[in-house]
Amino acid sequence: MTYSTAQPPSLSDRLTEAILGIIRDQDLGPGDAIPSARELAKRFELTTPTIREALRKLEATGAVEFRHGSGTYVGPTINNVVLANPHRPPITKQSVLQLIGARLVIEPAVARESALSRGEQNLERLEAAVTNALVPPGGPAFALNFHVELAAASGNPLLEEVLASLLKVRLREQQQIRQLYDNRERDHEEHRAILDAVRAQDAEEAERLTREHLDNIRAAVDAADFPELS
Amino acid sequence: MTYSTAQPPSLSDRLTEAILGIIRDQDLGPGDAIPSARELAKRFELTTPTIREALRKLEATGAVEFRHGSGTYVGPTINNVVLANPHRPPITKQSVLQLIGARLVIEPAVARESALSRGEQNLERLEAAVTNALVPPGGPAFALNFHVELAAASGNPLLEEVLASLLKVRLREQQQIRQLYDNRERDHEEHRAILDAVRAQDAEEAERLTREHLDNIRAAVDAADFPELS
DNA sequence: AAAGGCTAAGTGATTTAGTCACTTTGTGAC
DNA sequence: GTCACAAAGTGACTAAATCACTTAGCCTTT
Numbered sequence: 001m002t003y004s005t006a007q008p009p010s011l012s013d014r015l016t017e018a019i020l021g022i023i024r025d026q027d028l029g030p031g032d033a034i035p036s037a038r039e040l041a042k043r044f045e046l047t048t049p050t051i052r053e054a055l056r057k058l059e060a061t062g063a064v065e066f067r068h069g070s071g072t073y074v075g076p077t078i079n080n081v082v083l084a085n086p087h088r089p090p091i092t093k094q095s096v097l098q099l100i101g102a103r104l105v106i107e108p109a110v111a112r113e114s115a116l117s118r119g120e121q122n123l124e125r126l127e128a129a130v131t132n133a134l135v136p137p138g139g140p141a142f143a144l145n146f147h148v149e150l151a152a153a154s155g156n157p158l159l160e161e162v163l164a165s166l167l168k169v170r171l172r173e174q175q176q177i178r179q180l181y182d183n184r185e186r187d188h189e190e191h192r193a194i195l196d197a198v199r200a201q202d203a204e205e206a207e208r209l210t211r212e213h214l215d216n217i218r219a220a221v222d223a224a225d226f227p228e229l230s
Numbered sequence: 231m232t233y234s235t236a237q238p239p240s241l242s243d244r245l246t247e248a249i250l251g252i253i254r255d256q257d258l259g260p261g262d263a264i265p266s267a268r269e270l271a272k273r274f275e276l277t278t279p280t281i282r283e284a285l286r287k288l289e290a291t292g293a294v295e296f297r298h299g300s301g302t303y304v305g306p307t308i309n310n311v312v313l314a315n316p317h318r319p320p321i322t323k324q325s326v327l328q329l330i331g332a333r334l335v336i337e338p339a340v341a342r343e344s345a346l347s348r349g350e351q352n353l354e355r356l357e358a359a360v361t362n363a364l365v366p367p368g369g370p371a372f373a374l375n376f377h378v379e380l381a382a383a384s385g386n387p388l389l390e391e392v393l394a395s396l397l398k399v400r401l402r403e404q405q406q407i408r409q410l411y412d413n414r415e416r417d418h419e420e421h422r423a424i425l426d427a428v429r430a431q432d433a434e435e436a437e438r439l440t441r442e443h444l445d446n447i448r449a450a451v452d453a454a455d456f457p458e459l460s
Numbered sequence: 461a462a463a464g465g466c467t468a469a470g471t472g473a474t475t476t477a478g479t480c481a482c483t484t485t486g487t488g489a490c
Numbered sequence: 491g492t493c494a495c496a497a498a499g500t501g502a503c504t505a506a507a508t509c510a511c512t513t514a515g516c517c518t519t520t
Contacts, residue, residue, distance in 0.1 A: 007296075007297070007298070010296070010298075010502085011502075011503080012286065012502090016317060020317055024320070036470075036471055036472080037471075037472070038470090038471075038472095046503080046504085047503070047504050047505065047506090048472095049279040049282070049283075049474095049503075049504080049505095050502085050503060050504080052279075052283055052472085052473085053279075053282055053283055053286045053502095053503095054286075056242065056283045056284075056286045056287045056290075057286045057287065057289065057290040058290070058317060059287065060286075060287040060288070060290035060291055061290055061291070061313075061315055061316060061317050063317050066240070066472065066473090067237070067471090067472080067511095067512080068237075068240075068471080068472050068473075068510075068511050068512075069470085069471060069472060069473095069510070069511030069512035069513075070470090070471070070472080070511080070512050070513070071470085071471060071472080071512090072471090072472080077315075078317075078319075079319050080315050081314075081315055081318060081319070081325075081329075081396075081399045082312060082313070082314060082315065082392075082395045082396060082399060083291075083312070083313045083314070083315050084311075084312060084313070085291055085307075085310050085311055085312060085313050086291060087246060087250055087287075087288060087291050087293050087308075088311060089308075089309050089311070090254070098386060098387065098388050099388060101386045101388070101389075102386050102388035102389050102392065105336075105339050105340055105343050105384065105386070105389060106335075106336055106339065106340075106389075106392070108339065109335050109336065109338065109339040110335055110336075113335045154335065156328060156331045156332050156335070157328065158328050158329060158331070158332035158396070159331075159332050159335060159336075162312075162332065162336070162392055162396070165312045166311075166312060166388070166392070169311045169312060240473085241473075241474080242473090266499075266500055266501080267500080267501070268499090268500075268501095269500095276474080276475090277474070277475055277476070277477095278501095279474075279475080279503095280473085280474060280475080282501085282502085282503095283473095283474095296501065296502090297482095297483080297500090297501080298481075298482055298483075298500080298501050298502070299481070299482030299483035299484080299499085299500060299501060299502095300482080300483050300484070300499090300500070300501080301483090301499085301500060301501080302500090302501080
């Protein structure tokens with residue numbers, strides 16, 4: 001049995017690498033425009049459908065972004081190391097509990113680390129996340145997420161990526177959790193308690209409170225009747 | 231400033247969803263064939279380049295796989311929640327240390343959890359991972375990875391995914407770490423010690439040993455002269 | 461001078477109709 | 491039975507358009 005179905009790099013593969021090369025060589029960052037598909041087609045002596053295939057691959061991982069009629073731009077996650085799968089499998093109650101289970105392992109340790117490493121700027125953003133949480137009535141998703149900000153406070157972008165990915169992929173679950181988990185009052189209070197511990201650089205307490213917080217959420221989800229899967 | 235550049239789902243987006251729908255409806259798993267591009271083009275009343283764009287998006291996340299001349303097949307990571315970015319940024323010494331830093335936060339907690347939850351089957355796979363580690367001289371990559379198997383032993387697939395993603399994205403770094411970190415003898419011994427603690431269900435010790443192990447690796451990397459970036 | 465609408469150029473989105481290259485399978489000769 | 495080979499199915503890519511959308515500049519109107 002040939003285990004590794006390693007195929008030679010396709011033209012499409014080489015193209016994505018080449019395009020990423022252009023982005024790196026010209027030091028383009030998120031939001032910057034990249035050459036048009038027609039332009040790239042000329043440059044590589046290919047046709048636009050071929051170019052578009054490569055661009056779609058990059059789009060799938062957030063490396064580039066299409067804006068109809070305007071152009072193609074460098075995406076926000078081009079420097080990410082770990083990604084949320086955009087083609088996520090459907091939700092089940094089990095998958096929600098699985099998510100919380102993983103968070104229960106990872107986040108207390110992250111909270112401990114963040115309590116030790118947090119800077120002034122982190123505290124500000126955490127404060128904003130705690131406060132904003134109550135603001136948006138049906139608010140959009142670009143509000144700061146407390147748990148992601150908590151990971152950011154560790155100073156290690158990779159930890160932030162991991163947490164952001166976990167929470168993004170399960171965004172729908174998260175929304176359901178929010179609905180199930182009381183009426184946000186308790187959530188807010190617990191976030192504030194964790195923030196206080198982080199502010200005081202009390203690693204032990206931050207870890208304990210985070211575990212407690214997630215335990216509460218798990219209990220709420222576990223007890224609840226779960227909506228149907230879409 | 232319009233912060234959320236939320237665009238209406240493109241045809242390509244809807245297509246990927248539809249194709250994933252086919253895969254789910256027909257209960258196809260990794261390795262199963264999906265309809266040919268021509269077939270899909272007929273079914274959706276589109277043309278093959280359009281279909282191919284959607285398939286390339288799915289390819290980028292490992293949801294499908296092309297085999298030239300043969301067909302298109304369901305990929306191995308279709309049920310993954312979190313992914314390693316296939317278009318990863320280049321390596322620096324800093325990025326390697328960042329990786330180890332993240333692992334230092336996550337893995338000890340994972341080891342603790344795994345020590346408590348591990349089953350017989352997990353112990354077997356861990357044993358294999360420890361043993362195999364010494365076997366391949368220039369061996370291929372499908373060898374079991376001890377750290378990933380350790381996460382798998384927690385019983386939570388999400389934790390396994392997170393660790394696998396971290397280690398896969400930084401595979402090149404990992405290879406360099408391996409070169410730097412002594413001559414594998416020490417690595418092997420430390421893995422065995424962790425395995426023993428997990429076997430004995432000594433959570434405290436498993437956590438401590440894992441932290442120590444990663445600390446050693448970090449020290450080795452930190453002290454080493456780092457090869458040039460490609 | 462400021463506000464609003466029109467126009468033209470640039471760009472992405474998609475079609476149409478092919479050709480070439482590769483893999484698999486089955487058939488027939490040996 | 492085995493091997494060679496032809497045929498069918500499939501992915502890879504081309505070529506040349508057309509349509510839809512965005513942007514920026516100009517020009518009118520206020």
